[in-house]
Amino acid sequence: xxxxxxxxxxxxxxxxxxxxxxxxxxxxxxxxxxxxxxxxxxxxxxxxxxxxxxxxxxxxxxxxxxxxxxxxxxxxxxxxxxxxxxxxxxxxxxxxxxxxxxxxxxxxxxxxxxxxxxxxxxxxxxxxxxxxxxxxxxxxxxxxxxxxxxxxxxxxxxxxxxxxxxxxxxxxxxxxxxxxxxxxxxxxxxxxxxxxxxxxxxxxxxxxxxxxxxxxxxxxxxxxxxxxxxxxxxxxxxxxxxxxxxxxxxxxxxxxxxxxxxxxxxxxxxxxxxxxxxxxxxxxxxxxxxxxxxxxxxxxxxxxxxxxxxx
Amino acid sequence: xxxxxxxxxxxxxxxxxxxxxxxxxxxxxxxxxxxxxxxxxxxxxxxxxxxxxxxxxxxxxxxxxxxxxxxxxxxxxxxxxxxxxxxxxxxxxxxxxxxxxxxxxxxxxxxxxxxxxxxxxxxxxxxxxxxxxxxxxxxxxxxxxxxxxxxxxxxxxxxxxxxxxxxxxxxxxxxxxxxxxxxxxxxxxxxxxxxxxxxxxxxxxxxxxxxxxxxxxxxxxxxxxxxxxxxxxxxxxxxxxxxxxxxxxxxxxxxxxxxxxxxxxxxxxxxxxxxxxxxxxxxxxxxxxxxxxxxxxxxxxxxxxxxxxxxxxxxxxxxxxxxxxxxxxxxxxxx
Amino acid sequence: xxxxxxxxxxxxxxxxxxxxxxxxxxxxxxxxxxxxxxxxxxxxxxxxxxxxxxxxxxxxxxxxxxxxxxxxxxxxxxxxxxxxxxxxxxxxxxxxxxxxxxxxxxxxxxxxxxxxxxxxxxxxxxxxxxxxxxxxxxxxxxxxxxxxxxxxxxxx
Numbered sequence: 001x002x003x004x005x006x007x008x009x010x011x012x013x014x015x016x017x018x019x020x021x022x023x024x025x026x027x028x029x030x031x032x033x034x035x036x037x038x039x040x041x042x043x044x045x046x047x048x049x050x051x052x053x054x055x056x057x058x059x060x061x062x063x064x065x066x067x068x069x070x071x072x073x074x075x076x077x078x079x080x081x082x083x084x085x086x087x088x089x090x091x092x093x094x095x096x097x098x099x100x101x102x103x104x105x106x107x108x109x110x111x112x113x114x115x116x117x118x119x120x121x122x123x124x125x126x127x128x129x130x131x132x133x134x135x136x137x138x139x140x141x142x143x144x145x146x147x148x149x150x151x152x153x154x155x156x157x158x159x160x161x162x163x164x165x166x167x168x169x170x171x172x173x174x175x176x177x178x179x180x181x182x183x184x185x186x187x188x189x190x191x192x193x194x195x196x197x198x199x200x201x202x203x204x205x206x207x208x209x210x211x212x213x214x215x216x217x218x219x220x221x222x223x224x225x226x227x228x229x230x231x232x233x234x235x236x237x238x239x240x241x242x243x244x245x246x247x248x249x250x251x252x253x254x255x256x257x258x259x260x261x262x263x264x265x266x267x268x269x270x271x272x273x274x275x276x277x278x279x280x281x282x283x284x285x286x287x288x289x290x291x292x293x294x295x296x297x298x299x300x301x302x303x304x305x306x307x308x309x310x311x
Numbered sequence: 312x313x314x315x316x317x318x319x320x321x322x323x324x325x326x327x328x329x330x331x332x333x334x335x336x337x338x339x340x341x342x343x344x345x346x347x348x349x350x351x352x353x354x355x356x357x358x359x360x361x362x363x364x365x366x367x368x369x370x371x372x373x374x375x376x377x378x379x380x381x382x383x384x385x386x387x388x389x390x391x392x393x394x395x396x397x398x399x400x401x402x403x404x405x406x407x408x409x410x411x412x413x414x415x416x417x418x419x420x421x422x423x424x425x426x427x428x429x430x431x432x433x434x435x436x437x438x439x440x441x442x443x444x445x446x447x448x449x450x451x452x453x454x455x456x457x458x459x460x461x462x463x464x465x466x467x468x469x470x471x472x473x474x475x476x477x478x479x480x481x482x483x484x485x486x487x488x489x490x491x492x493x494x495x496x497x498x499x500x501x502x503x504x505x506x507x508x509x510x511x512x513x514x515x516x517x518x519x520x521x522x523x524x525x526x527x528x529x530x531x532x533x534x535x536x537x538x539x540x541x542x543x544x545x546x547x548x549x550x551x552x553x554x555x556x557x558x559x560x561x562x563x564x565x566x567x568x569x570x571x572x573x574x575x576x577x578x579x580x581x582x583x584x585x586x587x588x589x590x591x592x593x594x595x596x597x598x599x600x601x602x603x604x605x606x607x608x609x610x611x612x613x614x615x616x617x618x619x620x621x622x623x624x625x626x627x628x629x630x631x632x633x634x635x636x637x638x639x640x641x642x643x644x645x646x
Numbered sequence: 647x648x649x650x651x652x653x654x655x656x657x658x659x660x661x662x663x664x665x666x667x668x669x670x671x672x673x674x675x676x677x678x679x680x681x682x683x684x685x686x687x688x689x690x691x692x693x694x695x696x697x698x699x700x701x702x703x704x705x706x707x708x709x710x711x712x713x714x715x716x717x718x719x720x721x722x723x724x725x726x727x728x729x730x731x732x733x734x735x736x737x738x739x740x741x742x743x744x745x746x747x748x749x750x751x752x753x754x755x756x757x758x759x760x761x762x763x764x765x766x767x768x769x770x771x772x773x774x775x776x777x778x779x780x781x782x783x784x785x786x787x788x789x790x791x792x793x794x795x796x797x798x799x800x801x802x
Binding site: 030031032033035036037038040058062063072194198200201202203204206207208220228229230231232256259260262263264 | 545
């Protein structure tokens with residue numbers, strides 16, 4: 001792990017000093033125990049602050065669309081920046097998705113592939129208490145559920161690969177979805193409503209998600225508006241159904257929404273259902289290739305019709 | 312000033328006694344999380360928590376509320392809450408935040424009837440901190456882990472019992488009313504309390520925020536705001552979890568045959584907050600929005616209300632998904 | 647006066663009248679299903695008067711949020727119908743929609759929305775009979791389920 005960090009710093013420094021990139025998006029130490037924070041490295045000194053460990057949780061792809069957007073105060077021609085991104089498997093899959101959706105210019109992004117052993121879940125660490133925090137950082141005890149179920153710890157489309165110990169891909173990742181499916185409809189609805197009712201509408205789930213780059217989110221639209229502004233349960237349901245469904249065929253299971261939620265809504269239980277359906281119905285896994293068309297903008301003549309009502 | 316004491320195992324009796332006359336709100340477990348809620352007979356009060364994720368402002372100034380409906384019968388205003396309530400277990404920082412909200416909603420030119428009704432019916436018992444969190448900085452913003460500001464009674468946990476001290480006439484009356492349950496503390500208990508208060512204050516680190524108002528004012532044109540905001544994701548965690556953030560909007564919505572006027576908390580970190588009807592937005596960048604939020608708390612309120620509207624609870628630090636840290640913002644933004 | 651009350655009670659989003667009858671919103675594509683419904687009408691076929699038709703250019707135009715929003719507004723059921731696969735006026739609009747609806751139906755049912763509240767079908771311009779039968783079936787389904795409460799935003 002430490003070797004990877006040293007190599008990362010050297011690589012980032014080279015990229016910046018040789019002006020191959022304008023910016024390296026990575027991680028630096030945060031202000032709290034068990035926290036890192038996004039680092040916007042622009043020079044050799046910044047590159048020296050980069051870290052790589054099991055606390056580098058954030059999905060940095062979220063910052064890319066705005067970097068490739070021409071700033072409002074620039075008149076005339078504008079050259080988009082060249083950006084290197086320190087990426088885990090999930091982050092790189094997000095970048096692939098953004099390239100596919102024309103939010104990111106592939107040629108301007110250098111993906112630095114990092115070895116990923118799974119990221120520590122802050123919630124699990126807090127629940128385990130202070131004593132466990134230092135002793136268990138190496139094993140899988142405190143690793144986030146999403147990482148335990150990760151199918152692609154290796155980085156797709158990498159430009160630079162930094163070696164190191166990495167976890168192997170999980171095989172069956174939908175156990176929780178299957179368990180939920182096994183409940184009765186009334187039980188499922190009750191659990192969904194209970195989760196969503198906690199929502200304070202801070203939109204951290206949306207803001208932390210690389211896929212949520214819409215200029216105006218449907219929930220913020222006013223002419224006409226989709227939902228009320230308050231915490232009427234049906235407005236919360238509408239927001240979450242809308243937000244999660246917009247991830248269909250796009251979610252890479254990076255867990256950013258779950259980590260960002262301050263009230264601990266189990267969003268993954270719902271996003272993962274769509275991941276599972278997209279995989280089963282259309283054989284599509286988001287972010288793994290640039291060639292395959294997004295599943296909801298294409299079709300096959302023999303797509304499933306089992307949901308159609310015949311009189 | 313009156314003193315009282317109660318063994319922890321007798322707290323349930325107090326809850327029941329108070330509950331007979333009105334609502335008792337306190338720290339209880341909900342979905343494995345300690346939060347402030349109306350205590351039900353099946354609940355046990357939890358006493359070992361750093362603080363709640365959600366600040367108590369929601370009890371007085373909810374995330375959203377329907378303030379009036381209109382339909383065939385014309386406009387019907389939502390009746391104001393009545394009856395007494397006791398709020399137990401807020402931390403001193405959060406109790407302090409209520410005094411700031413009072414300045415906005417009760418003491419300014421126009422009082423907010425909904426906020427005022429809820430505040431006036433509520434007796435607040437703050438619970439002093441034993442183990443302030445690493446993110447606490449109340450002592451740097453005119454607070455203390457055992458401060459009495461905003462509380463009618465301050466309770467101090469001395470292990471097996473709580474020692475209570477009244478801070479207002481209402482608190483005194485409460486102690487007198489429940490004297491049977493809240494006996495007088497022994498000398499040893501008072502000593503234990505004093506020791507507890509003294510050790511807790513030493514655990515809160517100072518962030519060196521002296522002169523912050525003037526410093527921030529001088530920094531309003533600094534490029535540092537844009538650099539700082541670079542990693543901000545633009546969510547509303549810091550504002551909605553802040554015990555003193557109090558911006559709201561009024562909205563009319565239609566529900567079937569009924570019209571509703573809804574008052575909902577809003578957040579200045581959202582672009583839509585300043586979006587004008589013409590389509591123009593004066594705060595186009597996250598840096599401007601972040602600057603506004605920080606300046607509002609540390610400069611504008613200092614000018615208009617004489618107080619910095621930050622109580623040092625650390626919620627914005629703990630919960631920020633990008634690890635933005637207000638302590639750094641305050642000390643590092645150069646003029 | 648009596649007339650306006652009746653109108654209010656049957657409009658979308660109002661309280662169900664004392665004797666409850668299902669209210670179903672049908673999003674019908676302009677080219678096939680709407681014409682199919684029209685044919686059912688001019689052929690004088692009898693079917694329950696529970697559907698309120700919203701004509702859309704193509705089943706592909708139906709945003710999943712329309713469906714969820716309709717449920718929030720208090721309808722008891724939603725039907726979306728377009729051209730049979732291969733017949734789309736825009737070549738592939740219904741095929742793209744088919745993927746979206748397959749996911750949406752499965753997702754809503756996963757969340758616990760009562761199966762049967764939201765249904766999808768194909769009706770061509772010549773299938774007046776099929777449209778009438780479809781509405782009969784869906785009406786019966788919704789009647790069995792009773793008034794929709796799960797997603798409905800209630801007046802206070």
